[in-house]
Amino acid sequence: MHKQIILVDDHVLLRDALATLINSFPEFNVLSVASNGIDVIKAIEEGNIPDIVVLDLNMPKMDGFETAAWLKNNHPDIKVVILTMYDSEIALIRLLQAGVRGFLKKDIHPMELKNALIAVAENGYYYSHQATGKLGTLFKKNNDAGNSIERAFLTDIEIDFIKNACSEMTYKEIALKMSLTPRTIDNYRDSLFDKLNVKSRVGLAIYAVKNGVVTF
Amino acid sequence: MHKQIILVDDHVLLRDALATLINSFPEFNVLSVASNGIDVIKAIEEGNIPDIVVLDLNMPKMDGFETAAWLKNNHPDIKVVILTMYDSEIALIRLLQAGVRGFLKKDIHPMELKNALIAVAENGYYYSHQATGKLGTLFKKNNDAGNSIERAFLTDIEIDFIKNACSEMTYKEIALKMSLTPRTIDNYRDSLFDKLNVKSRVGLAIYAVKNGVVTF
DNA sequence: TGAAAACTCAGGTTTTTTCCTGTGCAACAA
DNA sequence: TTGTTGCACAGGAAAAAACCTGAGTTTTCA
Numbered sequence: 001m002h003k004q005i006i007l008v009d010d011h012v013l014l015r016d017a018l019a020t021l022i023n024s025f026p027e028f029n030v031l032s033v034a035s036n037g038i039d040v041i042k043a044i045e046e047g048n049i050p051d052i053v054v055l056d057l058n059m060p061k062m063d064g065f066e067t068a069a070w071l072k073n074n075h076p077d078i079k080v081v082i083l084t085m086y087d088s089e090i091a092l093i094r095l096l097q098a099g100v101r102g103f104l105k106k107d108i109h110p111m112e113l114k115n116a117l118i119a120v121a122e123n124g125y126y127y128s129h130q131a132t133g134k135l136g137t138l139f140k141k142n143n144d145a146g147n148s149i150e151r152a153f154l155t156d157i158e159i160d161f162i163k164n165a166c167s168e169m170t171y172k173e174i175a176l177k178m179s180l181t182p183r184t185i186d187n188y189r190d191s192l193f194d195k196l197n198v199k200s201r202v203g204l205a206i207y208a209v210k211n212g213v214v215t216f
Numbered sequence: 217m218h219k220q221i222i223l224v225d226d227h228v229l230l231r232d233a234l235a236t237l238i239n240s241f242p243e244f245n246v247l248s249v250a251s252n253g254i255d256v257i258k259a260i261e262e263g264n265i266p267d268i269v270v271l272d273l274n275m276p277k278m279d280g281f282e283t284a285a286w287l288k289n290n291h292p293d294i295k296v297v298i299l300t301m302y303d304s305e306i307a308l309i310r311l312l313q314a315g316v317r318g319f320l321k322k323d324i325h326p327m328e329l330k331n332a333l334i335a336v337a338e339n340g341y342y343y344s345h346q347a348t349g350k351l352g353t354l355f356k357k358n359n360d361a362g363n364s365i366e367r368a369f370l371t372d373i374e375i376d377f378i379k380n381a382c383s384e385m386t387y388k389e390i391a392l393k394m395s396l397t398p399r400t401i402d403n404y405r406d407s408l409f410d411k412l413n414v415k416s417r418v419g420l421a422i423y424a425v426k427n428g429v430v431t432f
Numbered sequence: 433t434g435a436a437a438a439c440t441c442a443g444g445t446t447t448t449t450t451c452c453t454g455t456g457c458a459a460c461a462a
Numbered sequence: 463t464t465g466t467t468g469c470a471c472a473g474g475a476a477a478a479a480a481c482c483t484g485a486g487t488t489t490t491c492a
Binding site: 010011012013014016017018020021024106107108109110113165166167168198199200201202203205206209210216 | 326
């Protein structure tokens with residue numbers, strides 16, 4: 001065995017600590033580490049082909065989504081495991097479509113990381129119980145509402161709006177900044193309240209923080 | 217040398233990874249790890265006396281503040297280093313008073329962790345440039361306003377209010393829950409807006425998240 | 433190609449938030 | 463004692479947020 005792993009996280013301390021931990025697993029070896037998607041691509045194009053890439057979602061420059069998509073298109077044989085702080089129910093399906101093989105939260109036990117890596121290396125897939133649970137409720141929610149799965153996603157504009165809503169701007173100012181009418185902003189807000197099941201702008205901001213839509 | 221360290225963090229993965237990393241430093245050895253302050257006390261009372269305790273701030277049961285205070289009172293010879301996600305300017309002075317020897321953010325480079333541990337072990341103190349910078353502006357802010365240092369802190373009620381403000385409750389509902397009049401709630405809000413330099417409830421919530429007043 | 437969905441915009445109303453200027457009381461220090 | 467400070471509370475007003483119903487235009491896709 002001795003599967004090769006590339007570790008991608010912009011938190012250097014956590015990343016290097018994880019690298020040391022993973023290297024202590026006899027089955028795995030950390031081939032290299034990176035701070036963002038661009039560095040991963042660079043490493044891979046230089047010939048460092050790993051078996052598994054362990055990806056953080058929130059990174060500057062090129063985040064987990066983009067990196068997962070690039071890997072799927074250019075190296076479909078490389079398996080991708082997501083390791084994130086947030087229980088991003090929004091992110092899950094999008095990641096599934098990007099061909100991600102595993103989804104883990106950062107508050108797991110080290111043994112679960114090891115098990116997940118082994119499962120992905122051998123069987124090809126690993127989803128934590130938490131993740132599968134989320135998926136279940138997510139599908140259920142959409143079926144109940146009679147919506148298609150696509151509705152569960154956030155569009156780029158919605159994400160942009162949410163980020164702006166997590167500030168001290170009024171909706172009028174947000175409208176100006178986004179080159180939209182306040183009325184349109186109203187609609188984005190209302191549909192997001194409905195879609196994300198929140199009741200106020202603060203609730204929306206909290207949701208955004210919890211799910212890693214915004215980071216600080 | 218070979219200083220003994222106890223590592224305290226409720227994120228098991230990060231904690232164990234850090235333990236592996238620190239054990240790779242020839243100067244240090246991880247004596248034991250813990251998920252909260254209570255477990256640290258247990259370990260120490262069982263005779264595992266470390267040279268340094270590396271503490272996360274936000275933990276269930278007994279957080280970094282309480283644990284640091286207990287250590288200062290019961291084992292003043294043990295040095296305390298804080299390792300946190302947040303640049304808690306609120307927390308800094310409080311921690312200084314609790315006799316904390318070092319303050320680090322989790323997004324540092326592993327080498328800075330090593331240097332910090334060495335500095336604390338040898339000289340007794342280490343504060344990152346970020347932290348000292350924060351301290352400077354904090355002192356400056358208070359001098360400018362002609363306030364005493366104490367004013368920089370948040371009272372228990374203020375923290376309670378902030379936590380409630382980071383929800384979908386209206387102020388009326390918060391007032392009910394806190395057994396205060398809506399008018400009084402208004403005053404807490406206004407004085408916090410002024411004290412923390414924010415302009416809206418969303419701004420307050422964002423501040424709270426950034427500084428670890430609330431966690432998710 | 434026709435129906436469904438997404439995107440943009442509108443008027444009007446109610447509720448909530450934010451801001452303003454005040455009062456009374458208790459604790460505490462000069 | 464007096465003056466400062468913290469704390470709880472008040473009325474009123476302006477701004478913002480939230481909620482309602484509606485409609486035209488484009489995109490998507492079956």
